[in-house]
Amino acid sequence: MCLRAIGYGCGMELKVTDLAVGRGGAPVLAGVSFSLPGGQALVLRGPNGSGKTTLLRTVAGLQVPMAGQVHGAEDRIAYAAHADGLKAALTVAENLRFWASVFGQSDIAPALAAFDLEDLVERRAGQLSAGQKRRLGLARLMVTGRDVWVLDEPTVSLDAASVALFADAVRGHLARGGSALMATHIDLGIEAETLDVSGFRAAAAQMASTDEAFL
Amino acid sequence: MCLRAIGYGCGMELKVTDLAVGRGGAPVLAGVSFSLPGGQALVLRGPNGSGKTTLLRTVAGLQVPMAGQVHGAEDRIAYAAHADGLKAALTVAENLRFWASVFGQSDIAPALAAFDLEDLVERRAGQLSAGQKRRLGLARLMVTGRDVWVLDEPTVSLDAASVALFADAVRGHLARGGSALMATHIDLGIEAETLDVSGFRAAAAQMASTDEAFL
Amino acid sequence: MPDLGKYADAVLSAYAVSIVLLVGIVVLTVWRGRRVRAEMDAVEKRSGRNG
Amino acid sequence: MRALFFRDLALALRAGGGFGLGLAFFLIVVVLVPFSVGPQSALLTQIAPGVLWLGALLACLLSLDRLLAVDWEDGALDLLATSPLPLEGIVAVKAAAHWVTTGLPLVLAAPVLGVLLNLAPSGYGVLVLSLALGTPALSMIGAFGAALTVGIKRGGLLLSLLVLPLYVPTLIFGAEAARRAAQGLDPSTPLFLLAGITLAVLAAMPFAAGAVLRVNLR
Amino acid sequence: MRALFFRDLALALRAGGGFGLGLAFFLIVVVLVPFSVGPQSALLTQIAPGVLWLGALLACLLSLDRLLAVDWEDGALDLLATSPLPLEGIVAVKAAAHWVTTGLPLVLAAPVLGVLLNLAPSGYGVLVLSLALGTPALSMIGAFGAALTVGIKRGGLLLSLLVLPLYVPTLIFGAEAARRAAQGLDPSTPLFLLAGITLAVLAAMPFAAGAVLRVNLR
């Protein structure tokens, strides 16, 4: 099923070619290439500090690549990381409605339902437990109408039931023709390809850094 | 092995009797009782929002119980939660050394070794990845010299290898006569008793809240 | 030494302040430059050896 | 953009940051002035327009450092940057919300506080007008400063340092207009110049602020 | 406690917050005063002691809101509360670090800025003395205010609102001493009173602040 009508750019592929990414001027990963067609998910794996977050931020356009290109990402990405961007003073519904209208959407009910937040709609975000907050942060994805979800450790602090809710949400998203790129240390129970980023560790000599001019 | 000389109050038991805890004036758990002798670990389980964090904060003395008592907790607790209390501008070594001297300790080498932070000692905490930060936050426990570790989802963002490091650290701590009280959603591979807090959910009528005087 | 008259204080202190500041920035610049250069040489030598 | 504006207003109202407090700071600065310079009313009358302008400026400044920092810290700015809204628009909208929650109350309160400082009767109208014309520029320039310092921990004081020299022309023309009116002179030239500055700032500054924010976010 | 003190100093120095910037704010407030009240030097001389005191007070105030808030946000305060250090000691040490990074530089810079405002020559000594006596009280009272508002998002302005009235006695006696000296009168009475206030604040306030912090932490 392909819901182009509600903004899904179905069939368009996210294509990363020979990407090199860095943090604080130092190269972290180099030579990363993958493509992520609609309807599929790709899970990034790798030990702590291997560069998953850096890669995801680059794909989301939050930092510039040191080399290589990201194609098909403009205005298609919904990004979610540790910092949820939730306002403690606003209620669950207000938080969601805000993000919905930023992305030009209006209906927040499916998102609330998918993450079992209906009982909490009137609760202030600051009064949620860690896992409830996370659920709200993930529900935000569903009101963006974006078709590429870029997720950094989405299941942190979730209990088993919530992880299942999340997996269902991702499956639904994939079924609608969306795609998902996720970094995680645990098994999500979603059929997805895996990419181990530790294979792409940047050898210092091999690639350019911003300080290259000085070497 | 019991190292009372370095501050372990061995044999002393942490004893929680008929504890009721609440958040924002509303009761969350009631009638919680358990005891945790030295050398043992207790894992709290329960779905998101069931009150694990609230219970741990109460045991650590960061909030007052609504009813019941916590015995044997004074000056014995090392608490670690999501917020690590790390200063982004200080290096790994400086952060650890600060906490060591706050707790009257001086040697940070074992902590660095236990969490594989030796290569990162001179790195600023702000330049660590999520998992590296967490490792540093956990290493802090080892420089407190305290014998009751109270940990709220300690393994968040850790990879498998780091979870193993953490489990080893906890096992070492137990072997030295310390004890540990942890809330977690995953399996840590530590032999420990489990307490499911969802059994203690407070029925609103059943117990007194701070607003009791108005009822 | 010229006769500066009643304004001697003003003129002399103006010269003193300026010269102190000028010499200060020059000394600071050179001192830091030397240090950085030495540091760079050390690192270059080290990394040259390592590969 | 509308949603962002109203969210910022709601946050300012609810988080105990907004309306009341910028005003309270203004009030207290104005109240402390007699304590510090002494209570002679002639002296106070003389400095009243200037003190009111300076107080408004400082009250505005004090609330700037959270203008973008809060959204930066909780990740909302990252998320906004990946949203369809342009960064220029985001900064402009946030500056507008800042003005509504800080500048506007100051404009409305200034005449009341003028009484405390024995402001000359002829000064009230132009004081309010000059503040109404000038405070939008203060908010927009402040947003630029906030965008410059957004990634920096404890950036508050650095922000003041960067922003205050940029406030000088606005302050000079604004205070000059209020002072002239209080002395019974014609304030129209400084008022026109003030309006000119504000227009130019509102037209050009969002782009500078957007560019700076883009650099800081990457 | 030593470790906490030096950590706070290190953070102030490293995070670009510390020494320089409180000073910069003081400088800028003093510089903006002539722009707002006008450049006549006789008027400036008259208000100089008051403006310098008020400027120092505001510079001190501006850096208060991060005094405890940073440690609260990143959880360090929770961890410190479970440590062997008494909360009273923690607040007192943090106030001391705040004074060293903010108050002390202000004291040293005040005479230089006095020149800009045409301060009467007889005023310099007492101005510095009164600031040296008064600013420790400002830091300690500020720490109390910070402890009161520590759990509140965007507490900065609320903090000002709470703290400024508490600053009034210090300001009155400090500015009065400086003003008397500048006018060639005997400043000893206000100076003694100022010293008394500071001593009392330093002796009692850590306990109030500790108590408040204890409430906020639970």
Next chain:
Amino acid sequence: MSLWEYANPVKFLRLSERVQPWLWAGAAICLGVGLVWGFFFTPDDFRQGSTVKIIYLHVPSALMAINAWFMMLVASLIWIIRRHHVSALAAKAAAPVGIVMTLIALLTGAIWGQPMWGTWWAWDPRLTSFLILFLFYLGYVALWEAIEDPDTAADLTSILCLVGTVFAVLSRYAVLFWNQGLHQGASLSLDKEENVADVFYIPLLVCIGGFVLLFLALVLYRTGTEIRLRRTRALIAREARSAGLHAEGA
């Protein structure tokens, strides 16, 4: 070969190393000759007495204070448009020199003002704009110091420099407007056509030349230092990388 080739750090260093001795020597000679000449061998002014000798420090430093900012503006533009690292670093290197020049102008002016105007400081438009320039310098340097990533810092400070320039010019006019007719001090400063005879003028020119050369020498030297600092940083980063690789490979 185009001029931009010198934006390459290595080429820049090589060239700057070659011209620097001449700059330093020229600066020393000009300053030595100019200041000695001015201090010892010029007559007193009929109105200002010996204080006129301050002009040999005051005017050159004031000129260089403005020129340093102008240089930073040009360098910032080059960085924004063509992204040559050397250019950004030159702007960074020039700022503290500019601060010192501004300070000298302010301090000598204040010292001069005491006997001439009877006050250290007056809110004369010229003095005031200089004070504002000083504040801009402080903010600029503080921003450089506060940001860790050098390229981010370069971007932000260049934009600050552009915006600051606009506002500095605006302030200059605002200040002129604000203090019109209120202040007589400015009329006391001696006017070139009116007072500055050749006896003062020629040593003054020599001093100005000395300040220009000194400024250039300092900026080139400091730019070199900044380049080396970046290179050291890059080398250390590379070293840490490869060390990490070896450790992991083992």
